[in-house]
Amino acid sequence: MSHKASSRNGNLAYKIFQYVVCIILAILSLFPFIVMIVNATRSSAQIQAHALSLIPSHYIKSNLAVLTSKTFHPLIAFRNSAIISIGATVLCVYFSTLTAYSIVAYDWKFKKPFFAIIMAIMMIPPTVTSIGFYQFMYKIGMTNNFAALILPPIAAPATVFFMRQYMIPALPMEIVQSARIDGAGEFRIFNQIVLPLCKPGMATQAIFIFVSQWNNLFIPMILLTDKNKWTMPMMVSQLAGDMYKTEYGAVYLGLLLTVLPIFVIYFLLSKYIIAGVALGGVKE
Amino acid sequence: MTGSQKHLKGMSYARYGYLFALPFIIVFLIFTLYPTVYTFVLAFTDAHGVGNEIKFLEEPFANFSKILSNKTFINSMKNTVLLWILNFIPQITLAMVLTAWFTARRVTIKGQGFFKILFYMPNIITAATIALLFHALFGYPNGPINEIITTIGLRDSSYNFFTSKTAARLIVAFIQFWIWYGNTMIVLISGVLGISPDIYEAADIDGANGSQIFFQITIPNLKTVLLYTLVTSLIGGLNMFDVPQLFLQGGPDNATGTAVVFIYSKAFTGKQLFGQAAAASIIMFLIIAVCSAILFYIMRDKDAIAAEKMKKADMKARRKGASVI
Known part of the structure; x- marks a missing residue:
């Protein structure tokens, strides 16, 4: 007892x-x-x-006035970050799904080596090849050009890998077959039948790609030298400067502004984000 | 599935496979493969500054020998490994403990969803912002942390965390730990949930207790997930940049300078020595390539490989059978 x-x-x-x-x-x-x-x-x-x-x-207004009177421009950075993050996310999700579909739905000769290469390069971070990337972009005049940040995510091995894993159980080939019998073209089948069926998987990926693009510091930092092109995480570095040394309130407000969109996304979508992490949909 | 694929073959849909993979291939060649090859090439040149003519070095490996004998680079590599170990060991330990608690079937913790959301949160917030937020929190002489320390009487006066090598390293390692333990925990929990419940039922019938179940069933079955976490964390750790760069620009006295911070400052500040930075990048590239080869090996699809072998053996047997007849 x-x-x-x-x-x-x-x-x-x-x-x-x-x-x-x-x-x-x-x-x-x-x-x-x-x-x-x-x-x-x-x-x-x-x-x-x-x-x-x-x-x-109640000093938020005066803090904002101090913050924006110096080198920190939240609106410009917000616009730049939004253009890059949204553009990269849309292209990355669409083309990764298309690439995954090419692997799942068709039998072509080099499919297996192609997929093996995708697996092999999935983990190589862009930082270690950034020197060649920068010099190349400089030579073709694409520094300070958002396209240099928006286009590369079209070839995102990790997203292709995830979408392939997602598609195999989620996409019944019978539907594709019957659409063919009805005379639909392959590209139309992808856009009108396959894409809607893959929406949940694409949405999960979209959240992660958007967040990682928004948070990205290294590549934008080496590429964008024009201050009007700076992104939010780059603007943050301004707060470490001497200009804001004693402007404590303004510094905290600036930090808050840079993460505000991420906070909103997280509190709206945290359930899906946690589920996505559990699926292994995220890799950094 | 196989029936429809056979049908596809007959109709020769293969060209659509190539066509749909084409955008990926083109963008990959231009924006990933070419820059990678170009980084390798630059490592053997005297590239410096922007707009200067680039010449191959007379001694091809001069950049590599310069980098490998550069004290700051060696120091940065040591820092990278040290900071990774300092954050990974507590990270994996805490993640394991929380995983054990959150997946225990007898004693369940209420509000798990809420805790998971909060533990994961730092992972999604911009690392650059977090670095500067911690810089503000540990501010000297009157940041919030110093105020806590002096108010509760831990010290009489404020402590300058930014001039102490040890303190700066510990804070950077703590930030990395704080950003990643929630992510690791969720990955491990999903690994545990993937273990067949039959094994646990059998253990229950045999009368195993909670810790026996955790150490003798959960951990062995989690081996692949643990290895995956270890290797991805190592690759991420080797790539550490945002937090050390923005927290104290790698300081004090390069105590928190990582390999990528070194590459960045070589190439994009001062003399802009792209050749040497490329050589340092190639060294990092090779280390990461080895790590990801290990990961590739761990994660290979064992079922698919087994099925392929079976298929081949089956075909062989059939061919043999046919020839006999």
Whole structure:
């Protein structure tokens, strides 16, 4: 009897321990962002006196005025990031699905080596070939050109790989066959039958591609030297400069602005994002 | 499936296969393969600055020997590995513990969905922003962390985290850990959920307890997923740039300078020594290629390979049978 009671106590203690750890980790996830949001509304003088506070103030407008009066231009960076991220996402998802379909639906001679190459290069990050990429783009005059960032995702091995895995069970070839019998052309079959059937998989990929494009720093940083072409993560580096050294409130507000779209996406789509990570749909 | 494919062959739809793969192939050749080959070529040249004439070096491997004897590069490689180890060991440990808790079938934790969403969140937020946010949090003399330290009496005065090599390294490693443990946890949980429930039922019948089940069933069955996590994390770790670059530009005294930070500063600051940066890139490329070959080997489709072998053996047997008749 007493043995049972003590083990029940032990279980309870263990359970409390689990919850305490989880709650601490949850606070750890939120704390930096809460400080960021609250301090974005406080004046630099308030932050200098007390850097840590959970009570928002009302200086967000004056912080914004300070922020935009110097080298940080949120609207330009937002527009640039949006153009690049949306353009790259649309092209990447469409052409990756098309490429995956070419592997799944057709028998062609070099299909197997082609897929093996896709698998092999999936993991090579663009940073290690960036020197050749930059010199090549410089030679053909494509630095400071968004096309140099929007076009390369057309050949995204990881997305092709994911879409192939997705398509094999999700796409019944019988439907394609009967469309052929009805006389539909191959390209029309892809656009009007295959694409709608692959929508859930494409949506998952679209979220991840958009986020990784939005967060991308290295390649835009070497390619875009014109300040009017800068993206959000590049604009962030301005906040580390001497200009904003004592403008604490403005710095926190600037940081908040750069991640605002990502926050919105995450709180709307977190369920799908977590499910997508579990599927192995993400790779960085 | 096989029936329809046979039909496809008969109708010669193969050209559509080529056609639909063509955009990928063209873009790949222009934007990935050519720059890769060009990086290899540049590694043997004196390329520097922009718009200068590029000449091949008289001693072909001069850039490589310069890089391999460059103290900053060696130091950056050491930092990269050190920062990766400092973040990966706690990361995988915590992810395993959370996986064990979240997949335990007897004692379930309530609010798992909520915890997963919060633990994963740092992974999706712009790393560049996170680096500068932590720079603000650890600010000297009056950042939030210093305020906590002095208020609770851990120290009498503020601590300058940015001038201490150890502190800077630990913070960068912590940021990497904080960004990635939620992702690793979700990958591991999905790995555990993929293990056949029959095995667990059998263990239950045999009267195994929670920790026996975890160490003797879950971990062995999770081997592939663990290896996958290890290799992808290593490749990502070798590629670490955003956080160390923006947190302290690799400082203090190059204590947080990683290999990619080194390549960036060689090629895009100061004298813009593209040739040497290309040589450093090639060294990194080769290391990552070896890692991803390992991953490729781990992830190869064992079922498909087995099926292929069976098919071949079957065909052979049939041919033999036919010749006998």
